[in-house]
Amino acid sequence: MMSTGGLITLCAALLPTADQPPVTTPRDPAREAAERELSKPLYHQDDPGLFQRALDRFWDWVGDLFDHASGATPGGTLGLVAIAALVVLAVAALWWRLGSPRRTATGPATLFDDTLRSAADHRAAADAHAAAGRWTEAVQERMRAIVRSLEERTLLDPRPGRTADEAAAEASVPLPDHAEALRTAARAFDDVTYGGRPADAGMYARLRALDLTLTRTKPLLTGPQA
Template sequence: MSPTGGVLTAVPTALLSLTGSGDQPPVTIPRDPAREAARRELSKRMYHENDPGLFQRALNAVLDWVDRLLSAAASATPGGALGLVVVVLAVVAVLGALWWRLGTPRRQPVSAATLFDDHLRSAAEHRAAAEAHAAQGHWNQALQERVRAVVRALEERALLDVRPGRTADEAAAEAGRVLPAHTDRLRAAALEFDDVTYGGRRATQASYDRIADLDRDLGRAKPILAASAHSTAHNTRQGAAE
């Protein structure tokens, strides 16, 4: 017996005791007792076995609210529902174009962390680690290790003092003073290290190759030491005076 059929047929049955049998004349029943008898009958569990559960009722309420919201938006949009669809597609297209044009939002580093951890490794060890990461396509780690190799190699050549707390930006600025021909590339390498390490950017093979080329070029570069730079400046001033 369906819930609907049960309600329609069960109430008269429940009230037979008050109204009499079908062969007897109808009995006039006051409104309040009749309503109370119907309420007691309909409150029985058998009539509510197929009622939706709490989750289903909540889901139905949400769906009804979304339907009313979309209907209101469609009625307020020129062209009705079709116009609303066109507007939504246009917004999605604009957002997609901005994402494609600007890329993933870049997060600024929250702090200037250091290049090296407490474990001291040589430039050769950093290069080996970088090449191992590159062979597996782990470009973020490969780039980080290659930048560390660049800085450690300059420290091993005594072009930079050994300072564990140095950041990539500090290393690039200090190295640029003794290797001025590579200042821009050193700064670019430090920026890429910060972007990958703290800015949420992803390195590529091309960015790693740029750092590897810089590492090789610095190994062949002749530094301009402070004494040499002072002598060159002195000779230049002396020649100008003559």
């Protein structure tokens, strides 16, 4: 059995001396060993999830963008805040002046404005717009000419605020053979006026033909029979 002194002598012989350099591991194998060790799940139990990492990257990007913007703006961060406030005020002023987009008309509005013109006036305006290729305005004026003509012939009672659809429905009573054509004309007026549909020469030609036909059509007289 080895004595204590012998054991000490053996351990001392195994230890590196000043003349013997310590055993070292090459750099690449050491790095690979460290990477393998750090890749173990034990070291990643508290790492943030994928969503958290993406969120952190996003906020880092926003922070960098804000820093660059504040550095390029006179006055730094305070100047950037002032510019942002001015933009907000400008948008609010436009919103108040123009109104919310939800207030845009989505249904038919009145057929005529406050200016009282004859059917002949509307026909002349329609032909002038058509000659200039302004088909939307030409269709609008021709529909107004149709309705005004029916009012002048007392087939429709003059009524402020009447829509194209209402005029077509009311005119279908004394002019039943042209009810469908009147409804089509009213839809065309609404489409180009409120629906954003572009008018064309064919659409205008149909309304013009309807207008001329109605002027020659004898209405169906209704009322109490004797």
